[in-house]
Amino acid sequence: MIFLPGKLLGKNSAFFLNFSQQNYWNSSGSDISLQAGFNSTIHNVNYGLYYQNTRSHFTHDDNSITLRVSIPFTLQENRRINTAFTLAHSKSSGTSGQAGVNGTLLDDDRLSWAVTSAYDDTSHSTNSASLGYLGQYGNLYTGYAYSKNHRQASLNLSGGVVAHRGGVTLSQPLGSTFALVEAKDAQGVGIENQTGVRIDPFGYAVVPQSVPYRVNSVALNPQDFDAFLDVPNAVADTVPTRGAITRVRFDTFRGYSVLIHTTLADGSYPPLGAELYRASGISNGLVGPGGDVYVSGVDSGEKLQMKWGETHQQSCEITLPELRQEPQQATAWRELSLICTVTPSR
Template identity: 35%
Template sequence: MQRAVIPLKGELTVGDDYTAGDFFDSVSFRGVQLASDDNMLPDSLKGFAPVVRGIAKSNAQITIKQNGYTIYQTYVSPGAFEISDIYSTSSSGDLLVEIKEADGSVNSYSVPFSSVPLLQRQGRIKYAVTLAKYRTNSNEQQESKFAQATLQWGGPWGTTWYGGGQYAEYYRAAMFGLGFNLGDFGAISFDVTQAKSTLADQSEHKGQSYRFLYAKTLNQLGTNFQLMGYRYSTSGFYTLSDTMYKHMDGYEFNDGDDEDTPMWSRYYNLFYTKRGKLQVNISQQLSEYGSFYLSGSQQTYWHTDQQDRLLQFGYNTQIKDLSLGISWNYSKSRGQPDADQVFALNFSLPLNLLLSRSNDSYTSKKNYAWMTSNTSIDNEGHTTQNLGLTETLLDDGNLSYSVQQGYNSEGKTANGSASMDYKGVFADARVGYNYSDNGSQQQLNYALSGSLVAHSQGITLGQSLGETNVLIAAPGAENTRVANSTGLKTDWRGYTVVPYATSYRENRIALDAASLKRNVDLENAVVNVVPTKGALVLAEFNAHAGARVLMKTSKQGISLRFGAIATLDGVQTNSGIIDDDGSLYMAGLPAKGTITVRWGEAPDQICHISYELTEQQINSAITRMDAICR
């Protein structure tokens, strides 16, 4: 359970969550936490999340884990991939990336994840207090109680002071740090952590860990040093997670694992503690020539020469309509027999121009088609090649399909896949088929996802929900498109749910007036809402279903007074104003009714217009008529 605490600009969490990793390694817990919520801050002050890059040799499943828990999972096409939509939090800690290929083989590597220098604006206080039980899905760790508290304060002269502490039965730690805003020279931070640990063999250890971080953007050169950092730890330094292990070494198996052979990436040995870690992330814009990125990290350990190394390079450019990318990935982890190296070349070419020549209306729709090609080669000389076609269909672009065909030189085998996705009003549907090893392995998969929302006005079915959502209520405006969305319309009652709203930000919710029925008008086509995190907020639209009428009004032969208010009896929200020549426009009128006109409170300042419309007038775009007010 999570609840916003607006006066403290924080969030109270009761249940399962993660501690922030700005100071200590992020850990999963079950308990209570009160912490500052950066979502309540301006966008410029919100959290940081890394970009995960890699190369897939086939249609692969990408799983990203942190502290043993899966935090992100998706499927990618063959070739270089880039994942930049990992939920942005301050939970630092290395990310384990697992690439599961179509043939079942798994390639794993670690991506360092540390926050940029921990700066806060002057006077800003950021805090977190956690009282909980350590949570793990590893059978090699115990779940003990612990407490953690951290504090950041934005001081004068561009400084930020920060510190914190951890306490558990077998662990004590305290840290202190200082960050500086160096203006044109970037930003740096430095901190030291002192820890006392008791391990599984009852041995006691004391140690320190020193960390330095630097970030800088060179706007004139288009260079972004997103993060440059170094951490050094003494041989006696351990983390809270280390003290939770039941043994000094072994292989971790998560609950529910059915693996018979342990993976090297699951091996741990508390004797080989972390020593030094260097990491660099650099990206460079090359104007019209494209851009490139370079990222790398190296982790050394005490009592062994083995290291973790990761080096990634990529170049992307646009040649007219052709998108071209080249990437290289090198990874070697402690305990891994051999390094993994993959070089990839990929391109994509939009086919819209070709299709629009045979279909003039194609480019006016939300339809796109493109061809992709991916070629990769590993350090053993094995080559994979894939060619694909993807297209979106229907007026709203909510139907798409993808077809791919590939070849693997290692086993001289062919593989392929085909899938179709439909984003509907009430649900999302997907069906797919893939084969590998020349058809010896085949798989059919399908999925149907959606939502059911119960509210005071009934039940509404919709697309899959996000963390924060908006309920549209527009009775009378049924089957109306929601602007800037895919496949989203109001239901037969005028209700629908807009998923994935942005918390603590103004969300513009709009109905597409062009999709309204001929006899329906909206008083307000746009509603702005600011939801809290995890909320379902209401966006209410006033829709009037009925005839559109332009009346030339008069009383005793004289036009009604300019500015008089006219209201449909029984429907106070349906009103209009008499203009300077006595004309009145009203929409959403029933076939028969009475309109009350007021220009004061005295009895002689009120009159009534009774009208009755024919079926032809009701169905007309607009009806003009004379109306006498009595």
């Protein structure tokens, strides 16, 4: 086989030539095949011209030539539509052609569509259209095709069901290895690189396919976060074994994000590195220089405890004021100056 890359023919071009001959034992005949083709791209238009000649010891000889052209279009919001045309002629089957257009819709390309029309000298024209949807709770495919002699409609629904200690989660069709994602308070947030997969109203989602014995990154899509959702770490890596169901949990905080300038009752700053805890006992921030601490997922009237040691004298308490007013910035954060008072002894 001879192959000439684009460096010899020009940018984005290639030519190939292939010749083969097969001889038979105790026979004077042979099979001969010659193939040649040229591919190139001009201004995003891809085209190729192919020729094939076959001479067979057992069947008729045949010659064929094929022209293929594909043209992508980019619409608004980087939405792409692909068009493709094929025209072929052979000695044995005559002339045939096909034209098609396909593309995707919706924010993460989870809705795909295609329309195709084909023609040949035997069955004449055949036309088809199809829609595919990769959904949060399963996949749907529907299609319709018709020609002079037949009509065909199809509908296919597929999905999966995962039962776990948190309930039951519907999903796209499952592979032998997959991941269950838990992200409470992140309902509606998508999983990156997983078309159609989103956190359901109960705080769960299923990544239907994982690669065993490889690092699989599961990431929440930050573009889906609203102003009141904070996820300190939105990416998790797993290395599943074959056939394993991996559980991936993300800590989420829903509420206001607040930058607090804290002082103690005597006007001094809390110690650098003091930790701030929510009433549930979850750590939600560290004190920085000048008593500044950033917390997220908090609400009006919530009490936060600051600790920098084990004794009662090494802790104090902050009570958040009313936070429910129009946010001054799109991120819905607040900036407050508050006094951290000594925690009442119990």
